[in-house]
Amino acid sequence: xxxxxxDDEPHPAEVVNSxxxxxxxxxxxxxxNRIPRNLGTLGLSDEDLQRHIAxxxxxxxxxxxxSKILDAPLILxxxxxxxxxxxxxxxxxxxxxxxxxxxxxxxxxxxxxxARLARTREIARPFHATIEAFLDQRAVxxxxxxxxSIHSFTPVYKGKERxxxxxxxxxxxxxxxxxxxxxxxxxxxxxxxPYGPKDGVLHLLNFHAAPRGLRHVMIEIRxxxxxxxxxxxxxxxxxxVPLAQAAIKLASQxxx
Amino acid sequence: xxxxxxDDEPHPAEVVNSxxxxxxxxxxxxxxNRIPRNLGTLGLSDEDLQRHIAxxxxxxxxxxxxSKILDAPLILxxxxxxxxxxxxxxxxxxxxxxxxxxxxxxxxxxxxxxARLARTREIARPFHATIEAFLDQRAVxxxxxxxxSIHSFTPVYKGKERxxxxxxxxxxxxxxxxxxxxxxxxxxxxxxxPYGPKDGVLHLLNFHAAPRGLRHVMIEIRxxxxxxxxxxxxxxxxxxVPLAQAAIKLASQxxx
Numbered sequence: 001x002x003x004x005x006x007d008d009e010p011h012p013a014e015v016v017n018s019x020x021x022x023x024x025x026x027x028x029x030x031x032x033n034r035i036p037r038n039l040g041t042l043g044l045s046d047e048d049l050q051r052h053i054a055x056x057x058x059x060x061x062x063x064x065x066x067s068k069i070l071d072a073p074l075i076l077x078x079x080x081x082x083x084x085x086x087x088x089x090x091x092x093x094x095x096x097x098x099x100x101x102x103x104x105x106x107x108x109x110x111x112x113x114x115a116r117l118a119r120t121r122e123i124a125r126p127f128h129a130t131i132e133a134f135l136d137q138r139a140v141x142x143x144x145x146x147x148x149s150i151h152s153f154t155p156v157y158k159g160k161e162r163x164x165x166x167x168x169x170x171x172x173x174x175x176x177x178x179x180x181x182x183x184x185x186x187x188x189x190x191x192x193x194p195y196g197p198k199d200g201v202l203h204l205l206n207f208h209a210a211p212r213g214l215r216h217v218m219i220e221i222r223x224x225x226x227x228x229x230x231x232x233x234x235x236x237x238x239x240x241v242p243l244a245q246a247a248i249k250l251a252s253q254x255x256x
Numbered sequence: 257x258x259x260x261x262x263d264d265e266p267h268p269a270e271v272v273n274s275x276x277x278x279x280x281x282x283x284x285x286x287x288x289n290r291i292p293r294n295l296g297t298l299g300l301s302d303e304d305l306q307r308h309i310a311x312x313x314x315x316x317x318x319x320x321x322x323s324k325i326l327d328a329p330l331i332l333x334x335x336x337x338x339x340x341x342x343x344x345x346x347x348x349x350x351x352x353x354x355x356x357x358x359x360x361x362x363x364x365x366x367x368x369x370x371a372r373l374a375r376t377r378e379i380a381r382p383f384h385a386t387i388e389a390f391l392d393q394r395a396v397x398x399x400x401x402x403x404x405s406i407h408s409f410t411p412v413y414k415g416k417e418r419x420x421x422x423x424x425x426x427x428x429x430x431x432x433x434x435x436x437x438x439x440x441x442x443x444x445x446x447x448x449x450p451y452g453p454k455d456g457v458l459h460l461l462n463f464h465a466a467p468r469g470l471r472h473v474m475i476e477i478r479x480x481x482x483x484x485x486x487x488x489x490x491x492x493x494x495x496x497v498p499l500a501q502a503a504i505k506l507a508s509q510x511x512x
Contacts, residue, residue: 140372
């Protein structure tokens with residue numbers, strides 16, 4: 001059996017503020033651009049590994065600030081989505097992308113079933129198991145839980161500029177996204193943009209939140225707005241009140 | 257920490273015909289009425305533990321015959337749904353029902369969070385993990401997979417007779433159920449009866465199949481039709497050709 005992670009490399013899931021009292025559980029599955037040593041650089045240059053193809057630029061820092069202000073637990077993936085994209089099932093080619101936007105990923109070309117399985121077992125499943133056990137604990141305690149995943153998108157994709165600052169994405173739960181867009185103080189917020197459920201990007205929420213009947217939303221922020229600390233702090237703060245209001249509002253409604 | 261299963265009690269998941277060549281993976285989460293020794297009888301009589309509240313009468317035997325004829329893998333839950341209903345998330349009260357139809361379940365009254373967590377960890381999660389690992393293996397091998405869960409329902413519920421022989425239930429994947437009902441040779445087949453997605457009974461498929469993009473269906477057979485071997489054999493045989501045809505038909509279509 002192929003083994004990827006070495007003994008001194010960290011577990012794929014980092015749990016921040018696990019005792020946080022917020023009803024929100026934050027998830028950031030594209031937090032990191034780290035590649036396990038055994039996989040080298042997947043054939044990419046250091047410059048390419050800094051690009052949005054490897055991680056969601058600014059998402060981790062923004063999520064950490066949001067976690068602090070909301071007092072919400074945050075679960076982060078410690079390895080790059082180029083190793084395994086934890087927002088995709090292993091059935092999807094895009095879980096192990098051999099190209100992303102306009103970039104080729106040589107280290108993901110012609111992966112064998114064993115190589116795909118090793119990444120699934122060592123990178124994806126332990127991350128998902130951490131989320132699952134965390135949500136199970138809250139479930140048996142009958143705590144209110146809403147799940148928000150924090151992402152960022154590139155302002156220019158395949159040469160075309162995107163015309164929004166933030167997207168609230170949903171598939172099975174429209175209520176939370178609809179509430180957020182109503183109260184969010186910008187003209188450049190959109191629902192299910194720059195992509196949506198048909199693109200398969202709601203996988204993590206369809207897997208962890210929807211089957212439990214938990215309210216959820218995916219939040220996508222344009223990454224040039226959250227490259228630096230000031231922007232990260234500003235965007236975390238923009239989100240706090242709408243999220244807190246939504247939790248109160250939706251707690252009083254029966255789940256549809 | 258509460259511990260439920262003793263060392264000589266079996267793992268919650270039994271995998272039958274794991275090397276079966278069918279594109280179908282069969283699941284029977286209500287196969288058994290077994291209660292772990294540590295939980296006694298949950299306060300029920302032997303007679304009550306034989307009723308449909310404890311298990312899906314006839315479902316296991318029918319699923320085993322279907323597994324053999326289709327040459328399909330079959331994953332069975334070895335403990336009663338009264339311990340943990342693996343077709344429910346731990347958020348649902350019905351995962352640990354303290355009443356079912358017209359029967360009280362004394363051993364499930366006022367469960368503590370620790371008791372709920374122990375059942376979740378020892379009964380539900382190992383069962384789901386077996387399904388997950390099995391589907392992951394097929395995914396990395398790029399095999400076609402359709403998931404069918406096999407259930408039975410009681411002909412009389414709360415004093416009212418039900419007017420169907422078989423139900424094909426779906427939530428996110430209408431295609432497989434729609435195909436089956438078209439070709440199934442009986443007037444008494446229905447879609448999303450005697451219950452459906454609003455009743456939360458599509459949980460297992462919404463959790464394991466839908467997020468992977470796998471075609472799926474829940475098959476509910478009236479239990480008095482499959483109490484004895486002859487009926488079990490007949491119903492398994494009724495299902496074989498429609499299921500096999502559906503797999504061929506749907507393999508050639510893009511997933512909606």
